[in-house]
Amino acid sequence: xxxxxxxxxxxxxxxxxxxxxxxxxxxxxxxxxxxxxxxxxxxxxxxxxxxxxxxxxxxxxxxxxxxxxxxxxxxxxxxxxxxxxxxxxxxxxxxxxxxxxxxxxxxxxxxxxxxxxxxxxxxxxxxxxxxxxxxxxxxxxxxxxxxxxxxxxx
Numbered sequence: 001x002x003x004x005x006x007x008x009x010x011x012x013x014x015x016x017x018x019x020x021x022x023x024x025x026x027x028x029x030x031x032x033x034x035x036x037x038x039x040x041x042x043x044x045x046x047x048x049x050x051x052x053x054x055x056x057x058x059x060x061x062x063x064x065x066x067x068x069x070x071x072x073x074x075x076x077x078x079x080x081x082x083x084x085x086x087x088x089x090x091x092x093x094x095x096x097x098x099x100x101x102x103x104x105x106x107x108x109x110x111x112x113x114x115x116x117x118x119x120x121x122x123x124x125x126x127x128x129x130x131x132x133x134x135x136x137x138x139x140x141x142x143x144x145x146x147x148x149x150x151x152x153x154x
Contacts (some may be wrong), residue, residue: 013097014129019065020094023124026087042119049115052108057092060099061137066091083124129151 030036032043057063067090075082094100103109 009061009127010097010101015096016127016129017093017095018097018127020092020100020125020127022090022092023086024088024090025085025121027121033114033118035115036118037140045115046119049112049119052112056106056109057094058105060103061095062099062103064090065093080145131141 026042026046028042030040030042032038035048036045039104067088070086074086077083
């Protein structure tokens, strides 16, 4: 991670939520580092990383909004050699840039990040400021309340 880019991202904080778009290519067999048992799959090693991330994300109202396996190789590549093969993609909603920074700078995160490195051959992650997001908890709450109101009035 480039610290000048991170600093710029944090200084330009909108105060609103954002989604981190992740494009991921997993190793067929994870790198053998401390804590990785022989025979473990990359998915099992990534799950060790997520043991820290999942509670840290949920505690800050952050959650996945999109996740899936790659259905094909990349179909549109421009000026990006070696970017044809990907295993999966994900979109992770963060409540704020501050939340992302708190998660990433927590000392408990340092050890678990090694599992991510051992499981992923390559990844691209970039933040987007969505103007519409169907995974926004505020939208989901409004839809739920609307549904309850309709049911009660019926």
